[in-house]
Amino acid sequence: MGGDFMKLTKEILDKVRDIEGFPIGKDEDIIELSDPPYYTACPNPFINDFIEKYGTPYDEETDDYSVEPYAADVSEGKNDPIYYAHSYHTKVPHKAIMRYILHYTKPGDIIFDGFCGTGMTGVAAQMCGNPDKEFKLKIEQEMGNVEWGARRAILNDLSPAATFIAYNYNTPVDAVEFEKEAKRILGEVEKECGWMYETQHVVDGKVQSDVTGKPLMGKVNYIVWSDVFVCPNCTNELIFWDAAVNKENGKVKKEFQCYKCGATLKKKDLERATEKIYDYLLKDTIGMAKQVPVLINYSVGRKRYNKKPDEYDLKLIQRIEDMDIPYWFPIDRMPEGDESRRNDKQGITHVHHFYTKRNLWVLSAIVDKAKNNNFLNLLFLVTSFMIKTASRLHNIGFKAGKINLAGAVPNALYIPSLVAERNIIELARRKAKDILVLFKYKKDYGDCLINCQSTTDLRLAKDSIDYIFIDPPFGSNLMYSELNYIWESWLEIHTNNKTEAIINQTQCKGLYEYQELMKDCFVQLYNLLKPGRWMTVEFHNSQNSIWNAIQEAILIAGFVVADTKILDKKQGTFIQMTGNITAKRDLVISAYKPKESFVQRFLTEAGTEEGAWNFIREHLAKLPIVIENKGKLNVITERQNYLLYDSMVAFHIQKGATIPMSAADFYVGLQQRFPERDGMYFLPDQVNVYDAKRLTQDLNEQLSLFVIDEKTAIQWLRSELRTPQTYQDIQPKFLQELRQMKHEKMPELRDILEENFLQDEAGRWYVPDVNKQSDLEKLRDKRLLKEFEEYRSGKGKLKIFRTEAIRAGFKHCWREKDYKTIVSIGERLPEKVVQEDHSILMYYDNSLTRIGD
Template identity: 35%
Template sequence: MFDINKFLNINPNVDDLLNKGISHITEAYHDSIKAGKNSYAYDAHTYHTKVPPQGIEILIKYYTKENDVVLDPFCGSGMTGLAAIRQNRHVILSDLSPAAVFIAKNFTATYSVEAYKKAIDDILKQLASLEKELYTTQCAKCAQPTIQNYTVWSYGLICNECNEEFILWDVARDEKPSYKESKILSQFQCPNCHKVIKKGKLKRTKLNPVSIGYKCCEKGLKDTVHVPTAQDFKALQEINTIKINKWYPKNKFPSGVNTGQLINHGLDSIDKIYTHRALIALAEIWDSCINYKVAALRPLLMWTFTSLYQRVSVLSEFRFWGGSSNTANYNVPQIMNEQNVFKTFKRKANTIVLHLDEIKQHLSKKHISVGSATDLSHIPDNSIDYIFTDPPFGSNINYSEMNFLWESWLQVFTDNTKEAIVNKVQGKGVQDYKALMTTSFSEMHRVLKNDSWLTVVFHNSSGKVWDAIRNSLYDAGFFISDAHIFDKEHGTFKMFVSDNAVGYDLILHCQKNDLLVGHAVVEKSIEDFVREMMKKSDYVFSFIHVERNPETNFRKLYSEWIAHQIVSNNINISFDNFRNIVSKIIEHAKTENASCL
């Protein structure tokens, strides 16, 4: 059996990492950072927010030298640790969430690739007969048994006009020759009364299997699908009678902003977010991981399991272009994609192998622990050479709620008392958030060496939250020297289609120097700023998944404006207000141009 608390608390003495060197960096890093998400490390294990480690490496290399100590007290998945190790720096990481620390410890650890591959094979061979029992279907072409890759499930809905039930998949599916153009309609005719209705306003009934995907028959045949047969329905009925003998979590979801979505759909405990079939498979795999014969590999095998996150749950939304995503919310889709748990586990293991191959043995020392950024008492005063951190973004992500799924499997939970967040269920507003961030930055200021640097990555569309962060830094004693954009290159779907999301992170370069005082720069008006910046073509962009004409990139423009203003001005203008002002400026400019024709 695996002792999770022992694993989380194994660390060297902090004093063994420290040195007495001083900083010789007098100026902030001046360039914007551009680093993509497509890397083995980035793909190995999901987390709600991750800064690409190759981007962090640029800053670590600039601000520190080999054997210096880097700190991240909001470490999340541990990307700062990974970047520090690659640059031969020692690193101290901490996070309020035990799940985050578990993920970070494994991300920064080195394991035998061959031993890991053998362990994965051992587990899958041991459970091969169970996979056949749970996922066998009959090929529609050759009538031979084959293993399913996935099953699509659709909720039944009740028409709000005629009160008749129908299956959403049968009515709203709009398939095109190109999967990129295929979609589930949000508005359609009821198959019974023929009135036009909107799916988002309809009452749900139960989930129904509507499509089974697999590969079979001819060599090189692409994915094949068929509508579930009577034999498939019978198999599912039999599977639903199987008793689960291995342990699995049954923890009740706590009340929360995100967890409320689940509870409202009747999914009030961890076990209810899985199909019975998936839960059978997950319980068996988890048991095999925590009891694997080579004890040293158990954390890595468990990490492979936790990398599945929402992908194997009923929260995995069906997408015509394949796969599934892990999102920072608990949205319950009307059409979900139930993946074969064993195949998904194997795919994630293959990705992790690529990451392990990339991590070389290193001499860097690591101290990774569970703890609040408001209390860094395990670190001496004036001992850290550089801090890179990506703190919570106001109310953007409710980490303690989103990590509850992982922590239920691990059976260690976040104490959210000191979670820096804006969350109405926790009773925390912007001022509470500011107070917690001020305490956290004050602790960072205490442990950082004089004249050394703190880099803060931040992303939020609320002017009040930006103002809270800026004032927290100043109240803690930091001087904000400069600010630039951190471009992660590949935007998320939400970033591209949401009018209220700022799509670019800022990096704030802050120095600990008691002799420095805040300085003011002459404020350019928003209109002058926008007119100048709009001359550049990179403020217009096309959408990837949505058919819309190219538009002004308000998100990037807003981030650039904040980067320009944050070192000197009180930023209390939201993205909505900024967008309205810029829209008027653009319309006025169009009128001016037209009058010149």
């Protein structure tokens, strides 16, 4: 390690071939793409050696690690040369991750990322030893004293494309040699293929001449290709660019006229024109959606011009079409998939169909020269633009009336109606300059190891990792293995997606399969993380069912969630800006692994009140004491009584233990055992810290809470009735916040008040103290369980019901170990309700595993 030469052989591959996620490809291609021990395009057999050499063995008796969760909201933009060096579907800015690493770790610690993508966690870990001056000053102002110094990282991803990109981001590169080789190879390609990007300079319809009298040639920057549609009225072919684009203001018309018959048309109502093409590689005639060149942007000297393709340009295109490309390139069939087969109707069925013949030729020439020189960094350069800007996925837009080279639509293999064919040679030169900035940043061998396999089967040393940061796939947001297929076809190694954690119809993976795979991943992560240490999970999905599935998987693995905050990336994707189901900001979950001595003690005390209070002491010690925001203190919701109770209940259920007390009894005990400030509870040694801050700072206003069911109604009323109010005072405000769910059998406001609150002599409702609340809860529980009995004795699907009665009934059945009733009622509830209600899902999932025990 750390500079030692190691070799990857077929014999070594045989030892890791049974690990889940071993990629699909020939051994020689895996070996060729690897740079052992730092990167292997398969399960890395050298990781445990890395841990043994650089890691610190865990010993609970001598371990003094004590860190609160990083509780500040993070806002970090993407406008950084490192971030933009290579495109990928999603990336967390490395400067955002640096904040978490600086908070949770010290120099030399080992960090793990099981879904590394482009390897930003590794970049962040190493940049902690080499921050730019402006960012260093900013962090010290925000976070106070931090320990600067590089951390070591182990990066893992299921995708060979992702790990290849991560390798180039995180491994030292001789920047001077890269620049020299890139210039040499691109120079060779231009000598061979530069003629493909030439066009005659035309002014006022006349070809201009150079000093020798020959046609003056310009260098093509890009060519716009347009879809061709068929008018349903007259069957005339319509070039979309000519019919629908207003050239004066640069806008695409929603309605336009057929320029033959005058019929008013909309794009969504039209059929594409097709043409028969003989694909000599497939040895078959195929039907492909027709696209024609409509505009050429080119340069003569430093000046740019636009022209309509003329006879010379059309003949040049045909000449290239008639020639055979002398280099290898992939002709793989696009795989079955929710996203990867979207272009089949257009005849775009194989990888090589995603490129014009010209750009396919140039790409294959660069890749060939890169491979012949064993120059993985140049291959990295090619992958940085081969999909987003070199393929038919390259969309154009309009900005201020001018063409905007927008690039590919993010996170989709979408071929637009107006495509930009770029000059790949010039594009590669510009991209090489961007990547050169990345390669100049200081990185050391031994700071990072990259691994390609499934996180469900890590086989790493137990209790060996100091911190985990992950940005895992979330449900059906992105089809990673399908989106990466074109990249991986060029690399000749494909993702083994058997254990890809995703919701995907083609892979026959629904919410349950996704949650099971994520649970398996979190179990592995729990095993390798040191006790008392932290895991940060970035979450990006607005669907409650996915959010609950992730939470459930985290808890089942044994982690305890301590905090959830916002990560603002300052930039939306295409889906975020035009859709209404994808959240615009990411949530960050902070979870910890309890110490083994605590877990063992809890198991001996499980189901007892002492066990519950020991959990609360352990949990309070892990929660932030103070969160400052713009000169004021935030209320730490995780320290409020109802969320502390929920955390205690969740921990008991995941451990299979009986819940030892009701919420009201818990609230009484909480008040007796722990000091309370502003509705939050602290350990005795924590409260002094909070009091000192509270003397100088006010509280921020609480965020408003919409009332969607009985539980949220009670929470809203508890906040509102801190100032006693009459029914007439509160009813209009309650109705304003009410967003009742369709299935909810909501009690009347007066009934909610009578069951949970008290009235004074003036008829004003107020929040009872915890002792009186216990008596109210017992009466309320009787009513809820009576209603639950009605559901239990009934048959058929439950469409309208009181959710609080279901929760109370499930809690009662759990205490009685009546798991069959929980499962039976759960199966009669609407599937969406079970998936989106964390409490119901928790009881249901855990009861499923215990039927028959």
